[in-house]
Amino acid sequence: MNYAVRTQGLTKQYKTTLAVNNIDLAIPKGCCCGFLGKNGAGKTTTLRMLVGLKRPTNGKISIMGQEQVFGVQSSLPFGYLPDVPSFYGYMTGEEFLDLSGKLCNIPTAERKARVKSLLKQVDLSKTRARISGYSRGMKQRLGIAQAMINNPQVIFMDEPVSALDPIGRRDVVEIIRSFSDTTVIFSTHILSDVEDLCDFVLIIEKGKIMAQDYMANLKEKHATGTAIIRFLNQDDAVAFRALAAGGGLAPEDRPNPTELLLHAKSGDVQELSKAVTSMLHSGGIAMEYFGAHTPSLEDIFYEAIGK
Amino acid sequence: MKLSGNKARVFMTKEFTENLRTKKIFALVCVFVFIALLSVLTARFMGEIFGAMLGAEGTNVPFTIIMPDPVWTDSYAQLYSNLAEMGSIIFIVLFMGAILREKSSGTIDLMMAKGLSATAFVMAKFGVAAILTLGALAVAVFVTYVYTLLLFDYGGQLGNIVFGALPFAVFILMTLALTLMWSAIAKSTAISAVLGFVSFTVVRLLDLLPRIGRFMPGRLLAHGVALSSGGDVDYLPIHIAGAVVITIVSLWVTVYVLRHREG
Numbered sequence: 001m002n003y004a005v006r007t008q009g010l011t012k013q014y015k016t017t018l019a020v021n022n023i024d025l026a027i028p029k030g031c032c033c034g035f036l037g038k039n040g041a042g043k044t045t046t047l048r049m050l051v052g053l054k055r056p057t058n059g060k061i062s063i064m065g066q067e068q069v070f071g072v073q074s075s076l077p078f079g080y081l082p083d084v085p086s087f088y089g090y091m092t093g094e095e096f097l098d099l100s101g102k103l104c105n106i107p108t109a110e111r112k113a114r115v116k117s118l119l120k121q122v123d124l125s126k127t128r129a130r131i132s133g134y135s136r137g138m139k140q141r142l143g144i145a146q147a148m149i150n151n152p153q154v155i156f157m158d159e160p161v162s163a164l165d166p167i168g169r170r171d172v173v174e175i176i177r178s179f180s181d182t183t184v185i186f187s188t189h190i191l192s193d194v195e196d197l198c199d200f201v202l203i204i205e206k207g208k209i210m211a212q213d214y215m216a217n218l219k220e221k222h223a224t225g226t227a228i229i230r231f232l233n234q235d236d237a238v239a240f241r242a243l244a245a246g247g248g249l250a251p252e253d254r255p256n257p258t259e260l261l262l263h264a265k266s267g268d269v270q271e272l273s274k275a276v277t278s279m280l281h282s283g284g285i286a287m288e289y290f291g292a293h294t295p296s297l298e299d300i301f302y303e304a305i306g307k
Numbered sequence: 308m309k310l311s312g313n314k315a316r317v318f319m320t321k322e323f324t325e326n327l328r329t330k331k332i333f334a335l336v337c338v339f340v341f342i343a344l345l346s347v348l349t350a351r352f353m354g355e356i357f358g359a360m361l362g363a364e365g366t367n368v369p370f371t372i373i374m375p376d377p378v379w380t381d382s383y384a385q386l387y388s389n390l391a392e393m394g395s396i397i398f399i400v401l402f403m404g405a406i407l408r409e410k411s412s413g414t415i416d417l418m419m420a421k422g423l424s425a426t427a428f429v430m431a432k433f434g435v436a437a438i439l440t441l442g443a444l445a446v447a448v449f450v451t452y453v454y455t456l457l458l459f460d461y462g463g464q465l466g467n468i469v470f471g472a473l474p475f476a477v478f479i480l481m482t483l484a485l486t487l488m489w490s491a492i493a494k495s496t497a498i499s500a501v502l503g504f505v506s507f508t509v510v511r512l513l514d515l516l517p518r519i520g521r522f523m524p525g526r527l528l529a530h531g532v533a534l535s536s537g538g539d540v541d542y543l544p545i546h547i548a549g550a551v552v553i554t555i556v557s558l559w560v561t562v563y564v565l566r567h568r569e570g
Contacts, residue, residue, distance in 0.1 A: 051420050055567070071424075071566055080420040086412040088321070090328040102317040103421035146417065 003062075004029045004154045004183035005050065010059035012045050012207075019045045021207035022059070027185060027200060029064075029153075031214075032176070034194030035187040036301055037204035043187035044083060046204065047158050051080040064153050076104070079147030083158040085139060089132030093124045093142045096131060097149055104150040111149075118145040122175060137168025144175055148182075155179070157186035161193055173197065195297045203304040210304040215297070222295045222303060225264040227272055230289040234258055240287075243279045261293065315427035315434075318418065322435035331401050332439055338397045339447035342389045347454040350381035379459040380536045383468070386451045387475055387531035390444070391511075398479070399486050399503045402436050406490040406561070407499050410568070425565035429487065429558060436483050441476055448472045463535055471535030474527035474543065481524060481550040482507055484557035491564045510553075524549035 005027040012020040020042045027033050037043045048054035050061055052070055061068040064077040087096050094115055101111035119125040122141035127134075134142065140160065147155050160176070161169045176184060176197055188194060194201060201218055203211040211218060231237045234257045241260060244251045249272075251260040264272035269292040280287055295303075326332050349356070354374040406429075409415040418428065448468060456462035463471075485506045486499075493499035514525035522545050530540045 053416055053419060076420075076422050080417075082413055082416050082420075084413060085417065086414045087417070088325065088414060090325065099317065099321055100417070100421055103314055103418065103423055105313060150421075 002029045002065075003027060004031070004064060005185065006062045007050070008060045010046070010049060010061065011057045012042075012049060012054065013057040019207050020049065020056075023204075023207070023209045025202070025209065026212065027183065027202070029183055030181065031183060031200040032179075032198045033183070033185040033200040033202060034198035035185055035202045035204065036189065036191065036194060036297075037187070038189060038305070041204045042207040043204055044158055045207075047080075047156050047185075047187055051078060051156055053080075076150065077152060078154040078156060079150060079152040081140075081143045081147045081155070081157040081160055084163070085143030085146075087131045087139065087142065090130060092130055093127060093134070093138075093145070094119060096142065097145055100146045100149045106150065114149060114151070118148055121145070121148075121178070123171065135168075137164055137171060140164060140168060140172055141175065144172065152182065154183045154185065157184070159188055160186050162188060162190065191297045191301060201297070201300075203301060205305040210306075211300065218300050219294055222300045223269075223292065224295060225269055225272070226293040227262050227264070227269050227276075228254065228259055228289070228291060228293050229262060229276060229287055230256070230259045232258070232286055232288050236285050236287070239283060240279065240285050243283045243285075244276075247275060247279055249275065258288075312427075314421075314423050315431050318423055318427060318431040319435055322431055326435065326439055335398065335401060335439055335443040336446055339390070339394060339443040340450050342394055343386060343447040343450040344454060346385035346389050347382045347451055347458055350385045350455075351377050351458045353377060353381070377459070379455050379461050379463060380532050382451055382455040382459070383463070383471060383535040384532045386447065387528060390447065390475065391478075391528045394444075394447075395479075395482060395507060396504075398436075398440050399482065399507060400500070402483060402486050403490055403499045403503045404496050405432050405436065406487055406565070407493055407496060410491070415565075425562045428565065429491075429561045433484060433487055433558060436487070437480055440479050440483060444472060444476060444479060464537065467537045468535050471531050471533075474530040474534065474540075474546065477547050477550045478524065478527040481510070481554045481557075484554040484561075485510075488557040488561045488564075491561045522546070522549065524553060 003026050005025055007023060007025040010020060010023045010025070011018070023046070035043050035047070045054060049056045050063070050068070052068060055070045066077060088099075091099070097115040097118060098111065101115060106114065116125070122145045124138060124141060124145070127138070131139065131142065140163075144157070144160070147157070157176075161172050164172060173193065173196065176186070186197075195215075198215060200214050201211065202209060213221070229240070229251075231240065237258050237260060241251050244260070244262065248265070249262050251262050254261055262272060262276065273290065276290060279285075354377065357374060406415075409418075415428065419425070448471075452462040452465070452468050462468070486503045489499045489502035489506065493502055510523075511525045511528070514520045514523040514529075516523065520526075522542055524546050526542070527546050527550060530543060530546070533540050
């Protein structure tokens with residue numbers, strides 16, 4: 001399998017704190033990877049080691065198959081957006097992108113075209129103001145543009161939406177969604193953003209990777225053998241509850257009073273389905289919906305970090 | 308290596324733009340020119356100034372001060388004395404936050420994530436600060452020369468005047484390197500300023516040490532007048548070598564600190 005990012009034994013030890021503990025990452029090319037963890041779990045430290053801003057205590061890093069050695073600058077196949085991007089306030093957005101392009105050794109004609117296209121993509125092409133006059137959201141969009149200036153194959157973003165208002169957040173999410181052919185790795189503690197945008201998930205807790213897989217695989221792994229049944233009215237739900245309790249299913253209430261949560265004794269939802277069908281038939285009760293209960297990312301996250 | 312040099316050039320251009328737009332260039336040149344004009348005026352009219360002060364109404368001084376007639380070399384003596392006091396304070400203040408600001412705001416991260424090395428970053432900062440300060444010094448020396456020519460009818464031999472500025476230029480480079488080093492090490496502007504001024508003072512005080520003081524680079528500040536008038540000075544190569552060593556060590560420490568920072 002081709003990986004965009006691989007690490008082996010990546011570790012960061014501060015004097016008394018083990019911030020990142022011997023992690024092996026394997027992030028496939030082309031995915032949108034949500035890097036989840038609580039505050040202080042080690043997300044930012046990991047990202048900063050990956051982009052060469054922090055010296056690893058131990059371990060190897062490879063990005064797009066190219067080994068990254070701390071302090072050795074090569075042609076960088078990635079872009080990076082820090083959690084709070086800062087710019088030179090006396091410059092315009094266009095000037096800052098031009099500076100970024102020059103540092104990436106992009107030839108003049110190509111650079112100018114790229115700057116123009118990126119400003120348009122992040123909706124800053126009509127702004128002539130200096131960056132000191134930008135809003136938080138505008139700065140974040142400029143931050144994304146500068147991370148994309150070298151047309152990177154991998155882009156790392158540290159909490160790109162956490163500090164934004166709803167409109168700024170929506171704008172940035174749409175920009176991230178628009179990336180194609182680029183591996184996006186963004187850290188966050190907002191689970192809904194990952195569920196919305198990502199197909200690959202990393203969960204870190206106390207510097208250790210607790211889960212690392214495609215979202216679909218994680219959901220399958222964490223499926224709990226439960227199902228939800230919904231009735232046409234509350235009376236049917238009450239009647240079925242009594243039947244199910246007699247059949248040893250111990251249904252649980254859901255926030256919606258016409259729904260019940262059922263647990264398969266063997267963990268097999270197909271077995272559960274057969275038992276339910278039989279009970280509905282014997283009780284003469286009609287149902288509206290029956291389906292296996294897929295765990296949410298929140299369920300997976302809490303299970304992974306052991307809460 | 309070629310790519311690294313290119314990045315350093317790009318970053319130097321950015322530094323020039325920054326110093327231009329934030330008006331640092333104008334502040335530096337204005338202060339140095341003001342010091343130059345003030346120095347020549349003070350040298351030429353020191354006797355009259357003292358006379359006016361002592362002869363002012365209500366003063367009753369029971370002694371006589373005999374002032375020697377002013378000579379053209381007094382202009383340069385005043386210039387280098389004033390630049391060492393006021394000029395140095397100004398350029399320490401202007402550059403004490405040069406690296407600290409980039410560290411605390413995080414702009415250095417964006418630059419380094421684009422492959423700008425710590426060495427290129429520091430050399431660009433130092434190079435531009437040196438060019439600006441030495442440029443301001445050149446303007447100040449030229450203004451002093453012209454104004455001395457006007458007020459004393461003789462400004463000295465231009466070759467000697469340029470050579471006379473060399474020790475001060477070397478001292479400026481050393482002070483800039485120390486200022487940048489503290490800017491990289493310090494966690495706040497106030498600490499950077501204190502460390503900058505303390506190191507500046509220590510360098511100047513070291514030449515008061517018995518026996519070894521005469522070899523210290525702080526003596527560079529005392530050579531301007533003698534060299535401007537075509538005279539000789541003792542231990543100049545040793546003083547320059549000392550300053551160059553301090554400059555190189557300071558820049559190396561600055562690069563080291565940036566490479567090992569845990570931001």
